[in-house]
Amino acid sequence: MDSLLQFFENPMVIKVAKLIMWILFIIIIIGLVRKTLKKRxxxxxxxxxxxxxxxxxxYVLIIFLILMAITIDSLKDYTIIIGLFTAGITFTLQELILSIAGSFYIFFVRVYKPGDRIEINNIKGDVIDIDSIYTTIMEMGEWVSSDNYSGRIVKISNAFVFKGPIKNYSMDFPFVWDELNILITxxxxxxxxxxxxxxxxxxxLSDYTEKSKAKWEEMVEHYYIxxxxxxxxxxxxxxDNWIQLNxxxxxxxxxxxxxxHTLFQHIEKAILKTNGKVNLASTTLQLLQIPPIDINLKK
Incomplete structure (x- = not known):
């Protein structure tokens, strides 16, 4: 019992307990403030x-408290301990550290933001959340054709912003070029x-054309393009079979x-009004009936 009391009276134990209480207090305050903001x-x-x-x-306050709680008298011991601690953390938690660094990179460099449509690590979708470790995406594609949601929510580590290309469909220039092939005979x-x-x-498409012109002029001024x-x-x-108009x-x-879809419908209706001057083409196969044949066999 005495040894237990001595343990709790240890200044280091008291300091660690105070630090944990302050961290829990900050976490509770964060939760309360988030709930208040959600309502207001x-x-x-x-x-x-x-x-x-x-x-x-x-998170910044918690890191600051931890740094303030570290008090070592000897600068030499401080350097050794920090070096060993950093090496151990870097080796064991390198993916976690890279993810946290990636979250700061995403927020400050504005690689993408919630609401953007991106493709990262071969996963395409709309960004619906970014936290300190993961980016949450509403997936598109896979078994669903075109730009439709598949219904799956995908969490991708923020570390991937350092590991490969990020395709952003909406940053700076929220328009894309597309093509439609019309086949005529x-x-x-x-x-x-x-x-x-x-x-x-x-x-x-006149509305898209006018809006995209202004955005493209901003792109030309901002980038070497x-x-x-x-x-x-x-x-x-x-x-070999038809004339293709792209x-x-x-x-x-x-x-x-x-x-x-709308453009094809409009073109189809206009072609049908040409009274045969323009005909849509398709791959066809015509089967001809073989006429009856009389066969006489002679011995």
């Missing part, structure tokens, strides 16, 4: 940033077909699938 702030984006700011401030009026495609693309053609363009190629256009990164 209606805007999702502002509420999310405020909650993350409170978390970061709390030989003998169709190609000039009329190209006019239909160009008019349809220009009419339906050449100017690009924002307006819809058409390229024609000949194949329409290249710009659209919002979140509406790529819907834009292609």
């Amino acid at each position: 702030i209606d805007n999702i984006s502002i509420r999310y940033k405020a909650q993350k700011g409170v978390e970061i401030i709390g 030989y003998g169709s009026d190609t000039e009329l077909a190209k006019t239909i495609l160009m008019n349809s693309a220009t009419e339906l 050449e100017n690009a053609t924002i307006e819809p363009t058409i390229a024609m190629s000949l194949t 329409v290249r256009y710009i659209t919002d990164y979140k509406r790529r699938r819907n834009t292609k």
Whole structure:
């Protein structure tokens, strides 16, 4: 019993206990402040940033308390202990340290933010949360075609920002180029077909074209990049079976699938109104019936 009392009366034990109590107190305060912000702030984006700011401030306070609690009289001993401690932490928790460093890199360099559509580590989706260790993504693709959600939520370590490329569909330039191939038969009026495609693309995508021009001018001023053609363009190629007309256009990164669907519907209706001057092509196979044959066998 006496040895137990002596243990709890040890100044080092008292100091560690106080440190743990302060850390728990800060964690409780962080939780309470997050709940208060959730109730008081209606805007999702502002509420999310405020909650993350409170978390970061709390982590900084905890790290500061730990550093203040370390008191070593000898500078030599301090250097040795810190060196051994750093080496051990680096070896055993290198992935965790890299993830935490990645979270600071993401926030301060703005590699991506919640709401961005990214592709990282061969996983594509919308960022729905970023914490100190993981980035949470609503996955797209896999067994679902085009840019549709698969329904799975994927957590990716923040360390991946240092390990490979990050494809961001919405940062700085929230538009993407897409293509639509229209196949017409030989003998169709190609000039009329190209006019239909160009008019349809220009009419339906004029809003995207105007908005993307302003964004692209900002890109040219900010980055070392050449100017690009924002307006819809058409390229024609000949194949063994049909004439292929390729329409290249710009659209919002979140509406790529819907834009292609609407554009194709508009073009199809316009082609049907040409009364056969332009015909859509497809791979067909015609089976001919063999006429009856009389066979006489003679011995």
